[in-house]
Structure formats: C-alpha cells, structure tokens
Amino acid sequence: xxxxxxxxxxxxxxxxxxxxxxxxxxEILSEPMIHHRxxxxxxxxxxxxxxxxxxxxxxxxxxxxxxxxxxxxxSLLVNTLSPGDTILAVNSxxxxxxxxxxxxxxxxxxxxxxxxxxxxxxxxxxxxxxxTKAYHAILTQACETSTGVLHPIQKIGxxxxxxxxxxxxxxxxxxxxAVPLPMDEWHIDGLVGGSQKAFMLPxxxxxxxxxxKAQATFANSKxxxxxxxxxxxxxxxxxxxxxxxxxxxxTKALNFVxxxxxxxxxxxxxxxxxxxxDFTAEMIQLLELKSYAKVKSASLTAVVVxxxxxxxxxxxxxxxxxxxxxxxxxxxxxxxxxRIGHMGYILDEHLHxxxxxxxxxxxxxxxxxxxxxxxxxxxxxxxxxTH
Amino acid sequence: xxxxxxxxxxxxxxxxxxxxxxxxxxEILSEPMIHHRxxxxxxxxxxxxxxxxxxxxxxxxxxxxxxxxxxxxxSLLVNTLSPGDTILAVNSxxxxxxxxxxxxxxxxxxxxxxxxxxxxxxxxxxxxxxxTKAYHAILTQACETSTGVLHPIQKIGxxxxxxxxxxxxxxxxxxxxAVPLPMDEWHIDGLVGGSQKAFMLPxxxxxxxxxxKAQATFANSKxxxxxxxxxxxxxxxxxxxxxxxxxxxxTKALNFVxxxxxxxxxxxxxxxxxxxxDFTAEMIQLLELKSYAKVKSASLTAVVVxxxxxxxxxxxxxxxxxxxxxxxxxxxxxxxxxRIGHMGYILDEHLHxxxxxxxxxxxxxxxxxxxxxxxxxxxxxxxxxTH
Numbered sequence: 001x002x003x004x005x006x007x008x009x010x011x012x013x014x015x016x017x018x019x020x021x022x023x024x025x026x027e028i029l030s031e032p033m034i035h036h037r038x039x040x041x042x043x044x045x046x047x048x049x050x051x052x053x054x055x056x057x058x059x060x061x062x063x064x065x066x067x068x069x070x071x072x073x074x075s076l077l078v079n080t081l082s083p084g085d086t087i088l089a090v091n092s093x094x095x096x097x098x099x100x101x102x103x104x105x106x107x108x109x110x111x112x113x114x115x116x117x118x119x120x121x122x123x124x125x126x127x128x129x130x131x132t133k134a135y136h137a138i139l140t141q142a143c144e145t146s147t148g149v150l151h152p153i154q155k156i157g158x159x160x161x162x163x164x165x166x167x168x169x170x171x172x173x174x175x176x177x178a179v180p181l182p183m184d185e186w187h188i189d190g191l192v193g194g195s196q197k198a199f200m201l202p203x204x205x206x207x208x209x210x211x212x213k214a215q216a217t218f219a220n221s222k223x224x225x226x227x228x229x230x231x232x233x234x235x236x237x238x239x240x241x242x243x244x245x246x247x248x249x250x251t252k253a254l255n256f257v258x259x260x261x262x263x264x265x266x267x268x269x270x271x272x273x274x275x276x277x278d279f280t281a282e283m284i285q286l287l288e289l290k291s292y293a294k295v296k297s298a299s300l301t302a303v304v305v306x307x308x309x310x311x312x313x314x315x316x317x318x319x320x321x322x323x324x325x326x327x328x329x330x331x332x333x334x335x336x337x338x339r340i341g342h343m344g345y346i347l348d349e350h351l352h353x354x355x356x357x358x359x360x361x362x363x364x365x366x367x368x369x370x371x372x373x374x375x376x377x378x379x380x381x382x383x384x385x386t387h
Numbered sequence: 388x389x390x391x392x393x394x395x396x397x398x399x400x401x402x403x404x405x406x407x408x409x410x411x412x413x414e415i416l417s418e419p420m421i422h423h424r425x426x427x428x429x430x431x432x433x434x435x436x437x438x439x440x441x442x443x444x445x446x447x448x449x450x451x452x453x454x455x456x457x458x459x460x461x462s463l464l465v466n467t468l469s470p471g472d473t474i475l476a477v478n479s480x481x482x483x484x485x486x487x488x489x490x491x492x493x494x495x496x497x498x499x500x501x502x503x504x505x506x507x508x509x510x511x512x513x514x515x516x517x518x519t520k521a522y523h524a525i526l527t528q529a530c531e532t533s534t535g536v537l538h539p540i541q542k543i544g545x546x547x548x549x550x551x552x553x554x555x556x557x558x559x560x561x562x563x564x565a566v567p568l569p570m571d572e573w574h575i576d577g578l579v580g581g582s583q584k585a586f587m588l589p590x591x592x593x594x595x596x597x598x599x600k601a602q603a604t605f606a607n608s609k610x611x612x613x614x615x616x617x618x619x620x621x622x623x624x625x626x627x628x629x630x631x632x633x634x635x636x637x638t639k640a641l642n643f644v645x646x647x648x649x650x651x652x653x654x655x656x657x658x659x660x661x662x663x664x665d666f667t668a669e670m671i672q673l674l675e676l677k678s679y680a681k682v683k684s685a686s687l688t689a690v691v692v693x694x695x696x697x698x699x700x701x702x703x704x705x706x707x708x709x710x711x712x713x714x715x716x717x718x719x720x721x722x723x724x725x726r727i728g729h730m731g732y733i734l735d736e737h738l739h740x741x742x743x744x745x746x747x748x749x750x751x752x753x754x755x756x757x758x759x760x761x762x763x764x765x766x767x768x769x770x771x772x773t774h
Contacts, residue, residue, distance in 0.1 A: 013420050018635060021420045029636070030417035033400050033408045033589060035712045066591050068453045068631040071614045083611075102613045194632075202420060202636035204453050204591045224470075224610070226489045227454065227461045244455040245581075248405060249416070249589035325422045 012350050015327040016145050016174050016300035018196035018203055019344025022260075025200060028253045036246035044255050046240060051258035052207055055199075055266070056191060057182035062209040063233045064254075066247045069173035069194035072206025073099055075228045076169045076190040080214050081136055082222035083107030088129055089139035090121045093146035094330050099139055099171060106223045111135070117147050117332055118302075120295040123155035130163060137167040137189075142175035146330045148293040148302035148339060150179065157187035167214050173197055173206075177261070178273045178299035178343050189214040195250060198273070198299065198343045200257050205250045274298040275387055276342035279351050282383050286376050287359065287369045292329075292337045302329070302337045306367045311335045314361055321364075322357035348384050355380050399737050402714040403532050403561050403687035405583035405590055406731025409647075412587060415640045423633035431642050433627060438645035439594055442586075442653070443578060444569035449596040450620045451641075453634045456560035456581035459593025460486055462615045463556045463577040467601050468523055469609035470494030475516050476526035477508045480533035481717050486526055486558060493610045498522070504719055505534050505689075507682040510542035517550060524554040524576075529562035533717045535680040535689035535726060537566065544574035554601050560584055560593070564648070565660045565686035565730050576601040582637060585660070585686065585730045587644050592637045661685040662774055663729035666738050669770050673763050674746065674756045679716075679724045689716070689724045693754045698722045701748055708751075709744035735771050742767050 013020045021029075034041055052062035065071050077099075081087070085108050089100045092115035100110050111129070115121050126138060138160055142153050153170060160168040169190035172181050176191065177198030183191050188211065195205035208230070210218075218231055226232075227244070236243035261269055277298040284291065284303050292302035305311045315328045315338050329337040340354065359373055369376065400407045408416075421428055439449035452458050464486075468474070472495050476487045479502035487497050498516070502508050513525060525547055530537050540557060547555040556577035559568050563578065564585030570578050575598065582592035595617070597605075605618055613619075614631070623630035648656055664685040671678065671690050679689035692698045702715045702725050716724040727741065746760055756763065 011419050011421065013422055015422050017632070018420050018422060026417040026419070030413040032398050032413070033405050033583075034398065035400055035402050035405060035714070036590075037714065038706065038712060066453065066455045067458070067614065068634070070631045071453070074614045105613045105616075106611050196420075196632060202634070203423075203632045204634045204637065224493050226492045227458045227615070229492075244457045245404070245583060245590045247455070247589070247591045250591065319425065325425060327422070327424065 010323065012324045012353055013344065014341050014346065014350065014354055015325055016339050016341040017194065017343065019200055019341055020346060020350070022200055022257070022345045024256060025253045028256055029202070029249055031252070034248060036242070036248050041246065041248060042240050044252055045242065045246065048251050048255040048258060049237060051255065051262060054262055055177050055258065056209045058184045058209050060209050060211060061234070061237065062207055063230055063237065064242065064247070064251065065206045065208065065228065066204065066244065067206050068203055069192065069206050070098065071228065072173070072192035072194065072208050073171050074102055075206070075208050075230060076192055077103055077108070078106060078221070078223040078225040078228055079210070079230045080167055080169070080190060080217040080221055081106065081108050082220065085109065085136040086111065086133070087137040087139055088113060088126065088135045090115060090141065090151065092119065092121060092141065092149055092151070093117055093144035095141050095145055095171060103139065118149060118292045118294055120149050121151050123152045123159060126156055127159045130159065130166065135166050137169050139169050140171070142170050142172040142181055143179070143297035143299050145174040145300070146333065148291070148297055148300045150175070150295050150297035153181060153188065154186045161187040167217065174299050175297060178270070179297060180270055183209060183211070195254070199254060200344050201250055201253050205247055205254070270298070273342050276346055276351065277301060278387065279380070279383060280340055280342065283355050283358070283380060286371050286379060287362065292333065299343050300339050300341045302333070302339045304337055306362070309362070309365050309367060311338050314338055314365060317361045317364065318357045321361065322353065324353055324357045351384065352380070397710065399711045399740055400731065401728050401733065401737065401741055402712055403726050403728040404581065404730065406587055406728055407733060407737070409587055409644070409732045411643060412640045415643055416589070416636055418639070421635060423629070423635050428633065428635060429627050431639055432629065432633065435638050435642040435645060436624060438642065438649060441649055442564050442645065443596045444653070445571045445596050447596050447598060447602070448621070448624065449594055450617055450624065451629065451634070451638065452593045452595065452615065453591065453631065454593050455590055456579065456593050457485065458615065459560070459579035459581065459595050460558050461489055462593070462595050462617060463579055464490055464495070465493060465608070465610040465612040465615055466597070466617045467554055467556070467577060467604040467608055468493065468495050469607065472496065472523040473498065473520070474524040474526055475500060475513065475522045477502060477528065477538065479506065479508060479528065479536055479538070480504055480531035482528050482532055482558060490526065505536060505679045505681055507536050508538050510539045510546060513543055514546045517546065517553065522553050524556050526556050527558070529557050529559040529568055530566070530684035530686050532561040532687070533720060535678070535684055535687045537562070537680070537682050537684035540568060540575065541573045548574040554604065561686050562684060565657070566684060567657055570596060570598070582641070586641060587731050588637055588640050592634055592641070657685070660729050663733055663738065664688060665774065666767070666770060667727055667729065670742050670745070670767060673758050673766060674749065679720065686730050687726050687728045689720070689726045691724055693749070696749070696752050696754060698725050701725055701752060704748045704751065705744045708748065709740065711740055711744045738771065739767070
C-alpha cells in the first residue's frame with residue numbers, strides 16, 4: 001500500500017462543499033483589499049448581481065448575504081412568513097430537519113413530510129396534501145446534501161403554482177449551479193444557493209432570490225428580522241450598494257466565477273458536473289458498490305460502503321494516504337456512506353486520484369472488488385476518454 | 388500637480404475598515420481550500436478560538452459568526468434580551484442609530500441617549516439614568532465609526548457592574564484590537580468585533596463574547612433566533628466544531644493574525660495604532676485642520692475639511708490621483724469630513740503617501756496651508772523618525 005509520500009498528490013477536495021477552488025479564484029482572493037465604496041467595486045458589484053440572475057435563471061433580483069447557507073435558508077423564511085403560518089416541509093435528511101427546526105423557532109406551524117433517508121419526495125404526495133389544507137409555503141431541499149437525493153422540483157413547482165397563497169421555497173445550496181433549476185420556468189418562489197458549493201468559492205456567502213409572488217408577502221411578513229431583512233438590501237442594491245459592509249473579496253471572486261459560467265453556458269456547466277457524477281457511477285459499479293440515493297443529484301454521490309467497513313475510517317484513510325478529502329455520512333448515515341462531491345474545480349486527474357484512492361483504501365480495509373485494480377483503472381481511463 | 392502615473396503608488400486603503408491586508412494574510416487567502424471536517428482545520432479552529440480570548444481579554448469563550456459586524460451586533464441583542472425589555476442606548480452616530488433600530492425591530496423598548504455627532508457620551512449621564520429606571524441593558528459603541536469618537540467604556544463598566552439586572556453591551560467593531568478594551572477587567576457583558584477592522588481580514592466574520600452575567604440571560608431570552616443563536620455555537624464549539632459550515636479561509640487567516648498579535652503583544656499593537664493616530668494629529672495640525680471627534684479613538688481620525696471644500700470630492704481626488712482610499716462622512720457629516728483609518732497593515736511609507744496625498748489634493752482644491760509643502764513633509768519625516 002502506497003502512502004502519501006509515494007503518491008505525492010496535491011490536496012484535493014471532493015466533498016459536497018466546500019470545494020476545490022479555481023486557480024484564478026485563489027489569485028483573486030489574494031489581491032490587495034479594496035474598499036466597497038469605490039468606483040472599481042461598484043462596477044464589480046453591479047456585474048455580480050446581474051450575473052447571479054443568469055445562474056438563478058430569473059428575471060427577479062438576486063441578493064447576496066454575508067452568511068453561510070443556513071443564513072440564506074433563514075432569509076427565505078423570515079422575509080415571507082409570519083408566526084402562526086402553516087407550512088408543509090420535506091424532511092429527507094439533515095438539512096430538511098434543520099429547516100423545519102428553523103421554521104418552528106420563528107413560530108411557524110410545520111406539517112412534516114418525513115421521507116426515508118435516501119428516498120426522494122413524491123410530488124403526488126405534496127399534491128394530495130395541498131388539497132386537504134391551506135399552506136403558506138412548501139419547503140424542500142432541491143438536493144438533500146446528507147443523502148445525495150435530488151427532489152422533483154419541476155413537478156412540485158407545477159403543482160404549487162396553482163395555489164396563489166402557497167410559496168415554493170427551495171434550499172438549493174447543494175444544487176444551484178450544478179443541476180438545472182430554472183427559477184422562473186419552474187415556478188420557484190424562493191431559492192437559496194451557497195458560495196462554497198457550485199459557486200466554487202470559500203464559505204461565507206449565500207444568495208437568495210424571490211419570485212413576484214414571494215415579494216408580495218414581504219410587507220405582511222411579521223417575523224422580526226434585521227440582519228436578514230431583504231427589504232434593506234433591496235433599497236441598498238437600488239443605489240448600487242449593499243446595506244451591510246460588502247463582502248469585497250468574495251464578491252470579486254464570485255464575479256469572476258459567474259463570468260466564466262456565462263462564457264461556458266449553464267448547459268455545458270451542468271454537463272461537466274453530470275459527467276463527474278456518471279464517472280463516479282461507473283466507478284462504484286466496477287467496485288460493486290451502490291448509491292445511497294434512490295434518485296441521485298449530479299452534485300454529489302453518496303456511496304454505501306461495504307457493511308463490514310466503517311465509512312468514517314475509510315474517509316480518514318483516503319485523506320491520510322491520498323491527500324483527498326471526501327465526506328462521511330451524518331447522523332443515521334454515519335459510518336454507512338462516503339459522500340463524493342462533483343462541484344468545484346475538478347479535473348480528470350482528480351477523478352483518477354479518486355478512483356485509485358477509493359479502490360486502494362477499500363482493499364486495505366479488507367474489501368476485494370471482483371475487477372482487479374489494473375482492469376478497473378483501464379476501464380475508467382477509457383471511460384474518461386470516451387465521455 | 389502630479390497624477391497617479393507620476394507617483395506610481397500601490398493601492399493603499401486607509402479607511403476605518405476594510406483595511407490593508409498583511410502580505411501573509413493574502414497568501415493564506417490564496418491557499419487551496421481544505422474541508423472544515425479535517426484534523427488540520429480542527430487544530431486551526433481550536434487555536435483561533437483560544438487566541439480570540441487573548442484579544443478580547445476575557446476568560447469567557449469567544450464565538451465566530453459568518454456575518455458582517457452588524458450580524459454580530461444583532462447576536463448581542465437577540466441572545467440576551469426579550470421583547471418588552473427596556474434598554475438605554477447611546478446614539479452618537481450612524482452605528483448607534485443602527486443598533487437602536489435593530490433593538491426596536493425585536494420589540495425592545497429603547498431610551499435613546501442622543502449625543503451630538505462628534506461628542507462622546509458622559510458616563511455620569513448614564514449613571515443618572517440608571518438611578519431612575521431599571522434597564523435590561525446599556526448599549527454603546529466603543530468607537531462610533533461615523534464620527535471617530537471614543538466613548539468612556541471603562542467608566543461606564545464601573546457604573547453598570549453595580550446593577551445585577553443590567554448588561555453592558557458594547558459594539559467595538561471599530562475598536563477591538565485597536566484600543567484597550569479588556570472585557571473582563573472593564574465589566575463588559577457583551578462585546579463584538581469585526582474581521583475587516585483591527586483583525587486585518589476581509590469582511591465576512593464577526594466575533595462575539597458574553598460575560599457570565601450575560602450568559603445567564605441566554606436561557607430566558609425570548610427573541611426568536613436560529614442563525615444567530617449562540618447556544619448552538621456553544622454546543623458545537625464544545626465538540627471542536629462550528630455549528631454552521633466553518634468559514635475556513637477567514638479562520639485560517641484569522642489564526643495567523645492572532646498568532647502575530649500574541650507575539651507582538653496587545654500593548655505594542657495598541658501603541659503602533661496610536662502612533663498612526665498621533666502622526667495624523669501632527670499632520671492635520673500642520674494643515675491647520677481639526678479633528679471632528681472631541682474624544683478621538685486611535686482606530687480612526689475624522690478630519691473636518693475646510694468649509695469651501697466638499698469632503699466627498701476631496702476623497703475622490705485622493706483616490707484618483709494618489710491611489711489611496713480614505714472614507715468620506717456619512718449622513719449629517721457627509722461632505723464635511725474625511726475619515727482616515729489607522730488599523731490594518733500600514734507602514735510608514737503609507738503615512739508618507741497619506742501626507743502627500745492630503746496636502747496636494749487640498750491644494751488642488753484651493754486650500755493653502757501656511758506651512759509650505761517642503762517644510763510640512765520634512766516635519767513629518769522627522770516626526771516619524773523620532774516617534
């Protein structure tokens with residue numbers, strides 16, 4: 001078994017966020033600090049805000065918040081809902097749970113749609129629920145990061161749009177920019193993304209947008225808020241500023257990433273991420289392993305590890321021996337899965353590194369795939385050449 | 388009049404935040420992204436959290452929040468107060484105003500101590516107020532960024548400590564790490580700092596700490612909160628993690644800055660910032676200009692510009708001709724002052740750049756100081772050599 005010294009791999013991050021950074025992003029992060037009240041930054045801010053609309057695929061404004069993704073999730077709730085409102089919320093994993101706890105904290109009544117971990121929600125079930133009760137909002141992840149599941153947002157949007165009093169709020173932190181989620185076309189009323197995911201930046205910013213239907217609720221929303229009050233940001237953005245101190249460094253890097261995305265085109269970006277997911281599917285099939293998610297998001301693959309192997313130890317071994325960070329499972333999936341992220345700056349050499357690391361580490365922990373290492377490697381080299 | 392091409396200055400930021408970055412900070416920001424669930428980051432996080440206590444001069448834990456300073460200000464309120472509580476709040480400028488508006492948003496009754504812009508609050512007035520009414524908290528800036536004033540926090544702490552039911556909450560965003568503010572010794576119950584100020588980092592993080600007296604209010608505080616709920620962070624920190632995704636990049640850079648501060652010592656750091664303030668005082672005296680603040684904070688100097696000069700235009704001229712960003716005035720001080728920051732990575736060459744830029748730009752706008760440029764420059768060169 002070769003150690004780190006033999007492989008001499010650079011450190012590679014293939015987690016479902018944070019992700020490997022583009023070299024140019026790293027360069028921008030290291031530039032001298034400029035002030036947010038300068039003509040130079042004014043221009044960058046205006047460009048970034050415009051380009052965010054391209055990724056959200058919306059005609060509505062997109063707002064930047066200096067917070068982790070959870071701050072953005074909270075923004076969707078506190079700007080549109082009031083204490084005493086009733087919502088229907090999908091709970092298919094850790095981030096569904098968190099959003100529900102958040103809503104309850106602000107006095108919102110939650111009907112929980114509890115889904116077995118690894119399963120996707122059924123749009124039909126949501127449709128039935130909506131027929132029996134008036135909900136102020138439907139909450140769902142687009143991709144549940146803890147399980148790698150992709151939920152049928154388009155179908156849910158088609159259903160919810162018929163209810164004028166119901167908003168569709170979507171946590172797309174591990175999905176936006178990685179899989180198609182056209183906000184306007186799919187009738188999404190609140191959408192949140194996170195900087196350390198498909199936006200390929202460090203952690204520290206969330207992005208939110210609201211449909212006209214959602215904007216109409218701002219005036220009546222009675223949850224007290226200040227830092228996350230989007231009305232302040234609307235007023236500031238209209239003057240070409242942010243209300244709170246601008247996150248200059250991340251905004252500059254964001255503007256670069258978004259310019260690249262514009263050049264590449266969303267379809268091409270989605271395809272490149274889907275290709276990494278397909279590669280991973282090929283790889284785990286060769287390893288005779290299975291995906292934890294019944295309906296997989298292209299943004300990450302949760303792989304069920306062999307029963308006698310502790311997924312946490314597998315992940316630690318891969319990290320210490322191959323300088324590659326994957327993620328383990330959380331809560332009920334802890335030890336049972338490893339999660340491989342497909343977002344960020346990932347080259348084919350990283351995919352080779354992944355393939356070798358996973359095979360050799362499984363082997364070291366006593367798991368012998370039927371396909372020998374050489375044949376496995378060759379198959380994956382060929383796959384990358386032909387896809 | 389020489390233009391930018393003649394001077395060929397690097398871009399220099401001497402605003403009261405964000406500030407010039409240390410070259411090593413810029414290098415750290417450009418490092419490959421690592422995951423927050425790695426042994427490497429665990430160690431950095433533990434070190435940074437411990438070192439923050441050194442800057443806060445407290446035995447209590449300090450918490451990091453992914454937010455601008457305003458998020459940290461909100462954290463102090465929402466974790467300790469309840470709707471219906473009554474507080475006394477100093478309003479001596481824009482940030483006092485903001486904090487009061489914030490408190491009111493969360494249903495807190497505010498008795499406002501309105502201070503003329505440029506004046507410091509009198510501790511005696513606070514003492515008198517406390518004798519007439521039971522306040523759940525006293526809110527004050529340490530330094531009011533919009534005016535450059537330093538408030539008498541030590542004296543206020545001595546007064547408030549006698550009231551078991553009253554917390555002293557201090558917004559020290561433009562003061563912590565720049566001027567002495569020993570939290571425990573001065574009986575401060577809630578203290579907030581910001582990354583882009585004396586912590587010499589990009590915008591995006593705030594730091595908060597609470598005295599035992601303040602911690603005792605957490606359980607009874609009834610303002611709904613989730614993202615800013617410090618109880619979640621306490622639980623996570625006790626396991627060596629942050630509750631929300633760690634701000635990996637800023638935490639790494641923070642840890643470097645704090646290690647440097649530890650090495651240098653707080654007294655030495657404060658002295659170096661005070662020296663820049665003293666230099667600025669010497670400079671504006673030679674220019675026959677005055678400080679806007681009656682009691683000046685070492686973190687910045689607000690300079691009253693000659694009456695016939697528009698401070699905004701002066702600042703723009705300095706930026707375009709000398710590649711140096713100062714700040715203008717806000718609200719009622721707009722156009723009347725320029726604000727010069729003394730925090731961050733500032734070398735003597737930057738002070739020379741400042742001296743030249745300010746003199747030549749004032750001159751260009753029609754202001755003739757009695758001291759000729761050559762004598763002025765020589766005086767300041769001598770000053771720097773002897774201080």
